[in-house]
Amino acid sequence: MNGFVIKTEPRYVEKESDPDNERYVFAYTITIENHGDTSAQLLNRRWTVSDGSGKVQEVAGPGVVGKQPHIAPGEAFRYTSAAIIESPVGSMTGHYEFQRADGSLFEVPIPIFSLAVPNVVH
Numbered sequence: 146m147n148g149f150v151i152k153t154e155p156r157y158v159e160k161e162s163d164p165d166n167e168r169y170v171f172a173y174t175i176t177i178e179n180h181g182d183t184s185a186q187l188l189n190r191r192w193t194v195s196d197g198s199g200k201v202q203e204v205a206g207p208g209v210v211g212k213q214p215h216i217a218p219g220e221a222f223r224y225t226s227a228a229i230i231e232s233p234v235g236s237m238t239g240h241y242e243f244q245r246a247d248g249s250l251f252e253v254p255i256p257i258f259s260l261a262v263p264n265v266v267h
Contacts, residue, residue, distance in 0.1 A: 147251050148181020148218075149243070153258040158227065162262075167231040169196075171260040175209070177241070177253075178221040185243040185251075186215045187222070192239035192255070197232035209241075233262040 154174040161170040177187065192204040207213060214222045228237060238257035244250050 147185075147243070147253060148179060148183075149185070149216075149241075149253040150178045150180055151241070151253060151255050152176040152178070153237075153256065155237075155258055155260055157260075157262050164233070164262075169230050169233055169235075169260070169262060170227060171230070171235075172225055172227045173237070173258070173260075174223065174225045175255075176221055176223045177214075177216060179216045179218050182218050183245055184215055184217045185245050187213055187241050188244050188250075189242040190239065191242075192228075192237055194228050194230065194235065194237050196230035196235040196260075200231060202230075204239075228260065230260060233265045235260040 156172050158170040158172050162168055189207055190209055194202040210224045210226055216222050236257055236259050239255045240252045242252055
């Protein structure tokens with residue numbers, strides 16, 4: 146295994162959401178921890194964002210929040226971003242692509258996590 150651990154913290158952003166127009170905004174904070182023995186640089190991300198109605202969005206691109214961080218053993222990188230879906234519940238999952246100093250590439254899965262407006266039963 147590569148030694149990277151992904152932790153997720155999603156939360157509903159009520160002040161930026163507009164349920165009457167099917168706009169639900171969720172912020173999520175990701176912590177990427179390197180428990181391995183080699184440094185690596187995060188090159189790319191790929192997300193699958195699903196809402197409660199079955200709509201799926203694929204999001205891919207270089208880095209995260211405009212950065213491609215190098216993460217050394219024992220270090221972590223933390224960032225916050227957002228997703229907008231059309232229902233009060235949904236989920237996100239995906240993976241990051243990393244490159245080691247020797248040029249080899251590997252992927253780190255992002256565990257699925259829920260996006261849910263508090264106190265909504267679906």
